[in-house]
Structure formats: C-alpha cells, structure tokens
Amino acid sequence: MEQKADIAVIGLAVMGQNLILNMNDHGFTVVAHNRTVAKVDDFLAGPAKGTNIIGAKSIEEMMGLLKRPRRIMFMVKAGNPVDAAIEQVLPFCEPGDCIIDGGNSHFTDTIRRTRYLEEKGLLFIGTGVSGGEEGARHGPSMMPGGSVKAWPLVKDLFTAIAAKTPDGISCCDWVGADGAGHYVKMAHNAIEYGDMQIICEAYQLMRQGLGLSHAVMHDIFKQWNRTELDSYLIEITADIMAVNDEDGAPLVEKILDAAGQKGTGKWFSINSLDLGIPVTLIAEAVYARSLSALKDERVAASRMLAGPAVSFEGDIEEFVEDIRKALLASKIISYTQGFMCIREAAGEYGWDLDYGSIALLWREGCIIRSVFLEKISAAYRSNPQLVNLLLDDYFTSIIISCQESWRRVIAKAVELGVPVPALSSALAFYDGYRCEKLPANLLQAQRDYFGAHTYERTDRPRKEFFHTNWTGRGGDVASGTYEV
Ligand code: NBP
16 A cells, blocks of 8 residues: 555544645645545545545554554544543554544643653654644634644644645644643634623624614624734624515524624633633623523513613713723733733643634634734743733733723613623723722621631731630631642
C-alpha cells in the first residue's frame, strides 16, 4: 500500500467533512474514515468527488495509507466516542505517531488523554476548531494544545487551513501544554454565550422597551457594525432583523424563545467557580438560556406576575446610543472576566499562555470574530503582565466614556421591567471591581459570629486570623481557616 496521505481524519459528520475538503484545497492528501463505513462511500461519491481525498473502509487500511510519523485526527462527538476512537487506532500506532482530537472535548479529558498517550510513546493534540461548518470549510480559528513535540508535526497543515487576519496572520498558533487548547476553545465558546446574550438584551430593550420595528432595528445594528462593535454577531443580527417569513412578518418573532445549549458555557461557568473567578456575565448568559427554556412556566407566570405599568418616555435616538454604549461596556467586562479566568487557569494547570496571541486566534474564523479582539491583543502585547484588561488605557477610557449611558440603560430597564441580566451583572461587576471597600467585612463578621470562621483585620498583616466571642456565650475555639 502506498503511504501517501499526509493525515487521516476519522468522523465524517459536518465538521469532519468540511475540514477534510479544506485540507484538500490546501494541497494535503487526506484519508477519510468513519465508524459507519457507508458514510465513507457517500462522502467520496458526494462532496469529495473529483478531489484527492482517499477513503478507507477500516482503521488498518487507513493507517497503512499514512506517511510516517502518522497523524490521525478525530472529528467525532466529544466524550466517550473520543476514548473509543483512541482505543481503535492504538493497536496500529507506533511511537512518534500523533493523535489529534479536533472536537469540543472537555479540557480535563484532554489532560488525561495527553498523559495516557505520552506514556505509550505517542503524541496527542487536543485542538479547538471554531467557526462551525463554514469555518471548517473555509478557514476555522484553531486552538491546539497537548504534547509540545507534536506541534511541528501539524504546524504547516494547521496554519494553512486556518482562517487568516486581513494582514495574513493565521488564526492558529500553539496554545500550550495538554488541555490548554481545549480550555481556550471552551473560553471562546463561553465568551460567545456572553456576546450573544448582551446583543439579545439590547434587542429586547429596543423591542419591548422602545417598541422599535424590525426594519429600524436592522438599521441600528447595521450602524453599530460600523462602530467599535464591528463583529460577526452584530452583522448577523442585522441580517436576521431583515428576514421576513412568507406572510411578510419578521421571522425572528416566530421562533420559539427557548434557547438550547451544548455545554461549553456551563463548563466554563463551573470552572470559574472552581477557580474562584467571578465570570458573572457568562454565568448570567448560561442562566438566561436556562430561564428561557422554562417557556411554559414563563407563559403561566406572565399572566399572574405583573410588572411596572410604565412606558418609555424620552428621546429614542439618544437612548439607542445609550444602549450601544451599554453593550460595548458590557462586552469589555465579558472579555475582561474571560481573560481573568484563563489567566487563573494557566496558573492552576501549569500553562504558559500568550494572551495577546490567544485574542488574535479569535480574530477571524470563529463566531466571536471582531475588530475589538485586535485591541485586546494590543493590550497584552504592550503589557504581557497586564493583570486585568480593564486596567489597559484603551479599555479604561472606553468604559469610563460609556458608563453614564450604561447606568441610564440599566436604570431604565429596571424601571420598565425589561430583563437585562447580563448587561446589569456586568455593571455590578464593574462597580464591585472598582470598589475599595466592599461589605465583605460584615460578611466575615457574620461568618465568625455563627461559625467561628475567623477574620483578618485591616490593622494587622494578612493571613493573621482572629476570632471574637460575639455574644459572650460562644467559646474561644475557632474553625479552620481553609478556603474551598
Ligand atoms: P457530531 O458531534 O455529530 O459527531 C458525529 C460523528 O461522531 C460521526 O462521524 C459519528 O460516527 C462519530 N462517532 C460517534 Br457519535 N461515536 C463514535 C465512536 N464511538 N467511535 C467513532 N466515531 C464515533 O459531529 P460534528 O457536528 O461534525 O462535530 C464533531 C466535533 O466537532 C464534536 O466534538 C463537536 O462538538 C465539534 N464541533 C462542532 C461544531 C459544529 O458546528 N457542529 C463546531 C465546532 C466544534 P457515525 O457516523 O458512525 O455515527
């Protein structure tokens, strides 16, 4: 058997097929395999017809067609299917071969798999592949991590097929060891949750609060896309506003308001709790989807729980500009929180990450692509030790210039009874982060009062703990000072 293929891809669902066609376009010879073998024939007779793509009916045949060291990429459902696919190819692997998981795997699975395969003398990459079907076909954002020695084996192929920025930089670069790539992909998806939710809240304010038509909202989103908000998600929102159903009514209003989710936003929110980082906007975005899914309950509640009998009074044009600024400020908070969590994860899991490079990976080829990411990249490039994006001059000046509008929007939303959980939690975070003295002193007093949990004092060095017998009835024995 002639060993002529550069890479094998297992998994011929939407992502696998499109990625293979993309690789073929860039001159790589790909051997395609799928658990349900009939899909190999369908692919070769269909989308792959007339290309250099080779089909393999078995793992053994597939492995025999590969150049050495062999590169085998999985585009299969995340979870157990990845472990099953690993066990299927293992008997045919030899030291130095590289297995790549391009699905949305949880980063802890990728850490485990990297160790497992490295112990067997193999190399493993867990890579985020973003941008959905279109990204996979024409250039995804790619976030590879895993065995460091594996990067030179895939670098040319990955950087060739990935999306490019307008100045030609590939949206693919090595992220870091073991699960770092999949972690960053999870963070990307979670930020996407946040971006989508704040846009939806802006729409709700304009629809429910101001009563604007879809034609007007289409124009507003189009105009916003010519500002700092310039992004794929604002662009498609403008498009969506302009699409009417067969009867001429806006299609978006006929779509059931019950959102789905596949878990990456939830994973990131859970991880943020584990790391102790307040990723409040993204968590609110996840909960907003959960609340939306309670459709039947909400319909019943809407008939029983009255809101305020107030309607908007004021200058609509000025308020729309306030909403734009609230959106921009909240977006800054969302990315700030996302990068706070990535930074904490780097420390926790031992990854050496380049935050400026990560922001550029998302510049094209993915759902959160936006002009804004250049500014994040520039902030980290000029100060790699930047503790928090909010403290970068560019972001500080924007958020300060937006905050009056942002406060007016939240106040008005509360007055009108329009739910804006992500926009308002972003403002609460901003006010908390910039607050020198939070009420946690009282909280610590309460904890010490009822549970002898101890407290630190403002007039003593940190890590010295005190307990007070608040009632005179408690003892002097304090609880341990461990943190969860
Ligand atoms: P799916 O997530 O729908 O997975 C279907 C593929 O997994 C099929 O090829 C199926 O083979 C294979 N598979 C399963 Br299920 N169990 C298997 C097993 N035990 N052993 C071997 N193969 C198995 O495909 P997708 O939507 O193309 O996504 C692929 C990956 O990319 C997923 O991890 C997904 O989360 C990620 N992703 C998807 C998107 C997107 O927009 N869809 C975007 C970014 C990332 P079969 O044909 O024999 O059932």
